[in-house]
Amino acid sequence: MAGKAGTTRGRSMTVNMDDIARLAEVSKPTVSRVLNGSPLVSEATRERVLQVARAHGYAVNRNAQKLRQARTETIAVMLDFGSHRHGRIADPFVFELLAGVSEALSVRNQDLLLSPPGLSDAQACIDLIAGRAADGFIFLGQGGREPMLRDLSRSATPFVVWGAVNPENSYCAVGSDNRLGGRLAGDLFVTRGARRWLFVGNVEHEEIRLRHEGLRQAGDAADASIDLLLVEHMAYSAVYAGAAAWLTRHPAPDAVFAFSDTAAMAVIAAFRDAGLSAPDDYALVGYNNIPPAADFTPAITTIEQETHLAGAILVEKLMQQIEGSRAKSTMLPTRLIVRDT
């Protein structure tokens, strides 16, 4: 009947396993066994221990646990806030990915450490693992960090990447078939009879580079010209500004492929302000098939990525690596959704 959280000498305020052991009149290891669901413990003592633990609001110290165990049960997730920020976020797309990963991790009882922006070199990542802050990494979007990922793949660090799937890369990546996405857009432009195409996006991002490449394949076959509008960053406003500026210095294209649906919206706005409208003056294809794309005016033709499975797949493949196997890269289904533009 020692009231609240009693402890060894009345010094500490926080209940630990020793306290529970004493109060339940068992040994410390037994408490541990109970809390970890070991079968090597009688029903009676299990009940008693659990009751005492609950009554005293006891929770296992995760840090002591992680210190003692081989695995930390923590996964570091790296978002490229950097390229998506700058004012305001571009796209809900990455967020959906994050939600999926979060859910998949929680199913496996893994903690999600959302890594700080600017942790951009391989050594910093290696140190995070060495410091036992996490067991592995999930990178959501390659961003411009292709080189560092290559560095990282030379270490033993377990990690997976959402982004471009390149057979030459030595690491495990999951993503849509970006090159095919580009080709599908290009094929559509061809059927529309467009000749002066414009690609909007930053080709330093591997995913986007591949889309550009796919588009060019289709364009070369059809003898179309392809200009490149390199936007400063992914935010809506930057795309809008870039597209508006483009039109003041170049003849208007008759087909535009934008790196995201949000970017496509920005293009539509900028072009409209210049008196151009899709699909009358130009064909337009976006990427991701975010929900508003369907109901935008005009409804945006786009490439769909299968994101709802992404989280689970990424986590699955990462776990394989952490457990010592290798994991193969995968390309998810990718298709064109034709709408008004």
Place this chain on the structure above:
Amino acid sequence: MAGKAGTTRGRSMTVNMDDIARLAEVSKPTVSRVLNGSPLVSEATRERVLQVARAHGYAVNRNAQKLRQARTETIAVMLDFGSHRHGRIADPFVFELLAGVSEALSVRNQDLLLSPPGLSDAQACIDLIAGRAADGFIFLGQGGREPMLRDLSRSATPFVVWGAVNPENSYCAVGSDNRLGGRLAGDLFVTRGARRWLFVGNVEHEEIRLRHEGLRQAGDAADASIDLLLVEHMAYSAVYAGAAAWLTRHPAPDAVFAFSDTAAMAVIAAFRDAGLSAPDDYALVGYNNIPPAADFTPAITTIEQETHLAGAILVEKLMQQIEGSRAKSTMLPTRLIVRDT
């Protein structure tokens, strides 16, 4: 010249502080001091230790550190994926908030533990702190968890909330002046001469309830009727479906206040499909002022929340609590941005 990571008996593969101490020919505490930037150490030994540490890829074990120290330097951030998911995410807004929080935390060298979806009762939160997994919580959006937040505020758990600021609540909240936001929208409707208003949103969310209340204040004064369209969840598609269904069963409103800009877009789409367009047939106000709102067709009139500071403020107030002080709730500036609708 012991090659790689030598250790006590050649057993362990992982370098620890003891190893570094031995290799640098100093004692363990000295290594600790160097790594923590203590001034009580000579320049010479500091250099030597750092060099050895780097050469062996040593990184302090964060778990041992956290076990030993009073603070974990970790903040748990709770997103309401639940209400924003269901198919696909509604709004980039929460993501911007998260980016801000992430940045503010990294400035203070705090780890960000992104908490699992479904951790929805106060006891689970208390246990997280008791288990020393984090020092405090940041809730991004009250969602429907108002009761649990009230419970939690009765414990000693440090936490802050982005959402509705209610003077009656005993916890620290930061957010826009939702009631004012509603009133501003209502005032606009009055000047437009609208009489049959429609509020779109789930009033079980405290923030949204306050917006509804503000709208009603304005409506009552002007003797307008206010209907309530309770959407099933926050996703774009749900709002679209809800709005479309509404029109089949009710006379068309001449003013609509939507709980977010994304929701406003969905309303525009649904109404357009029913032959109605803003601002000719109805006035429309959204919330958040997300970037695409300005360039949407038509450009959406909206209420602006000052999000760029939110992250820093939330973190600041949480830290105050962790350090033992109390922190007051704050309402951020809130204003109407009139555009085409």
Place this chain on the structure above:
DNA sequence: TTGTATGCGTTATCAC
């Protein structure tokens, strides 16, 4: 300025 000794709260290894 540096070293010695101790304890943080767990889990694993062994005995019983």
Place this chain on the structure above:
DNA sequence: GTGATAACGCATACAA
């Protein structure tokens, strides 16, 4: 089934 004991890797009080 259960208990004693020894790590896990670090930071701190104190001594030198």
